[in-house]
Amino acid sequence: MKLFGMQQSRSFRCLWALEEAGIEYEYIPVKLRTDSGDPDSAKNPRYLALNVQGKVPTLVDGDLVLTESVAILHYIGRCAPESGLLPNASMAMYAKLDEMIAFVLAELEQPLWSKGKHMFALPEEHRIPQMFDTAKFEFAKAINALEHLLSGEEYAIANSFTIADILLAQTFNWAIRFEFDVPEKYAELRDRHYARPAAKRAMTVIEE
Numbered sequence: 001m002k003l004f005g006m007q008q009s010r011s012f013r014c015l016w017a018l019e020e021a022g023i024e025y026e027y028i029p030v031k032l033r034t035d036s037g038d039p040d041s042a043k044n045p046r047y048l049a050l051n052v053q054g055k056v057p058t059l060v061d062g063d064l065v066l067t068e069s070v071a072i073l074h075y076i077g078r079c080a081p082e083s084g085l086l087p088n089a090s091m092a093m094y095a096k097l098d099e100m101i102a103f104v105l106a107e108l109e110q111p112l113w114s115k116g117k118h119m120f121a122l123p124e125e126h127r128i129p130q131m132f133d134t135a136k137f138e139f140a141k142a143i144n145a146l147e148h149l150l151s152g153e154e155y156a157i158a159n160s161f162t163i164a165d166i167l168l169a170q171t172f173n174w175a176i177r178f179e180f181d182v183p184e185k186y187a188e189l190r191d192r193h194y195a196r197p198a199a200k201r202a203m204t205v206i207e208e
């Protein structure tokens with residue numbers, strides 16, 4: 001498998017999952033803010049042929065090309081069932097996993113991405129700095145809702161480490177880096193999961 005990614009962006013969750021799964025892979029760093037003439041740029045036509053939005057991550061496995069991080073997490077989990085990244089659980093437990101993943105993407109991550117878009121990702125003329133306060137407000141609301149979704153045990157779902165834990169930990173890492181107010185227990189959740197050997201190995205890959 002080949003994973004195209006950029007540092008601690010959303011591609012990191014896929015890199016981490018590959019390390020948890022013990023799958024052989026090649027990691028190809030992509031540059032997001034260079035122009036199309038740069039062969040490593042996400043705007044280069046060769047990369048755009050794989051990922052039409054010029055975003056990361058992209059996973060290539062033979063003829064299969066995937067460009068959504070959560071689809072990639074599911075694929076990695078299915079390729080390595082013994083990893084437990086997708087739990088061997090009841091229908092109801094699986095539904096809770098899907099719920100948590102949808103919540104992280106639709107509610108918890110959105111304010112972070114709003115801030116990112118209005119800080120650096122959008123063309124300057126479309127950036128609205130007042131969005132920062134709105135993002136902070138929405139993140140706090142999502143944190144309150146999360147209290148009701150998490151059982152308070154060690155893992156998000158099924159008493160074992162799954163792709164939902166990777167998503168939660170990476171999203172809190174993102175929130176901390178973007179200076180959102182992250183309650184201590186979620187900062188601890190981030191620290192605990194980032195201390196896993198697979199997360200540390202993934203971190204060394206992006207630091208190379």
Ligand SMILES: N[C@@H](CCC(=O)N[C@@H](CS)C(=O)NCC(=O)O)C(=O)O
Binds near residue numbers: 056
């Ligand atoms: N829904 C996509 C979002 C991918 C995405 O927006 N990636 C960001 C980095 S975290 C990106 O490549 N942004 C480039 C840009 O906006 O120009 C996923 O989860 O994979």
